Amino acid sequence: MLDFLSITLEHLGGLGILVRDTFRQGLRRPREWRILMEQLHHLGVGSAPIVLTTALFTGMVLALQTAASWEAFGKLLIGDVVSLSIVRELGPVLSALMIGGRVGAGITAEIGTMKVTEQVDAIRALAADPVKKLVFPKVLATTVMLPILTILANFVGILGGWMIACSELDQTSEFYLKHVRSALAVHDVFSGIGKTVFFALFISIIACYNGLRASGGADGVGRATTQTVVAASISVLISDFFLTKLFLIF
Numbered sequence: 064m065l066d067f068l069s070i071t072l073e074h075l076g077g078l079g080i081l082v083r084d085t086f087r088q089g090l091r092r093p094r095e096w097r098i099l100m101e102q103l104h105h106l107g108v109g110s111a112p113i114v115l116t117t118a119l120f121t122g123m124v125l126a127l128q129t130a131a132s133w134e135a136f137g138k139l140l141i142g143d144v145v146s147l148s149i150v151r152e153l154g155p156v157l158s159a160l161m162i163g164g165r166v167g168a169g170i171t172a173e174i175g176t177m178k179v180t181e182q183v184d185a186i187r188a189l190a191a192d193p194v195k196k197l198v199f200p201k202v203l204a205t206t207v208m209l210p211i212l213t214i215l216a217n218f219v220g221i222l223g224g225w226m227i228a229c230s231e232l233d234q235t236s237e238f239y240l241k242h243v244r245s246a247l248a249v250h251d252v253f254s255g256i257g258k259t260v261f262f263a264l265f266i267s268i269i270a271c272y273n274g275l276r277a278s279g280g281a282d283g284v285g286r287a288t289t290q291t292v293v294a295a296s297i298s299v300l301i302s303d304f305f306l307t308k309l310f311l312i313f
Contacts, residue, residue: 074272081194081272085202088195098200106166106201107208111215114161118216121153122223130232141232142242145224150247154217155255156303159262162209163295167270170201171291174274175284183275193275202267209263210256217255254310261306265298
């Protein structure tokens with residue numbers, strides 16, 4: 064138990080130091096705009112298909128389950144249930160989990176490979192900071208792109224519910240969209256999107272931290288990648304609970 068606690072505290076301390084160094088390096092000039100744009104495209108645009116596909120079928124399943132579970136009123140509440148579920152919880156959380164699996168693993172594998180092949184040491188030997196060159200662009204790109212992907216996922220998820228409501232459950236578009244508009248409030252939209260900023264920070268920092276700590280060749284990189292996916296997923300789910308409570312208060 065004491066060993067587990069000490070290891071946990073060690074990792075939390077290392078993550079805290081990396082967060083400090085990342086923000087510190089992000090404020091220093093010159094700006095790495097070219098690297099940032101490459102990361103925005105790679106991490107954001109490259110993740111769009113898997114995130115949007117997940118959102119589409121989640122909305123479709125929600126519509127079917129709502130109609131099947133509540134036989135008397137389910138068909139009337141499809142727009143309400145789908146829109147609130149997607150925008151408040153499922154859109155942000157599922158998008159973060161998909162990003163954590165794809166982007167988090169990719170970041171760890173990339174930085175971890177550079178670490179075990181001594182490319183990170185070569186960056187230091189050239190009087191450059193690995194945090195500025197490798198970590199900050201990835202953290203910023205993930206933090207920018209995850210909220211954008213979540214907005215698109217919310218739209219696509221509601222669209223999936225609309226497809227099922229109109230094609231399978233004999234609703235009209237006007238009826239479905241009326242319930243969507245009446246169910247959603249501005250607070251619902253911004254609370255869901257606000258969570259993704261924290262999710263993105265957790266995912267990217269954990270991925271970079273595990274990559275920089277990788278050792279032992281290809282086997283070590285594989286272990287670090289697995290640890291990233293597990294830790295990022297757990298962090299998203301745990302933080303979602305506390306962030307939900309926080310946003311409900313405000």
